[in-house]
Amino acid sequence: MKYLLDTHAAIWWWCMPKRLSRKARRLMEDTETQIFFSAVSAYEIGYKHRLNRLPLPASLIRDLAANARDEGWLLLPLGVEHAQRAGVLDNDHRDPFDRLLAAQAESEKLPLITNDPAFESFDIKSVWR
Secondary structure, three states, X not given: OEEEEOHHHHHHHHHOHHHOOHHHHHHHHOOOOEEEEEHHHHHHHHHHHHOOOOOOOHHXXXXXXXXXXXXXXXXXXXXXXXXXXHHXXXXXXXXXXXXXXXXXXXXXXXXXXXXXXXXXHOOOOEEOO
């Protein structure tokens, strides 16, 4: 099975694994599961770290792509189709990172590993519990 990580799931995997649900952890540990790490999450992590709203180890921030690949995750670039889809989603959710991740999940038909209830308002499948 294939899944897309929400940004917080990736951060928790790296820095606070006990915050992950058992189901999320099992999926992320399963070598048969394909986990996608989005360019959107890389941007969100870097942006919030720069604003001092997300204190993370410098070694993690320095090369998120390499760290994601080291986990065996596949990198999901942000395409024009994703960005356009995020812009027209019929949803009042204002967080651009969430809108982009929802658009990627929908476009790529990937369930999102997330604990964020905000995604319930999008027409995507999410897993946590």
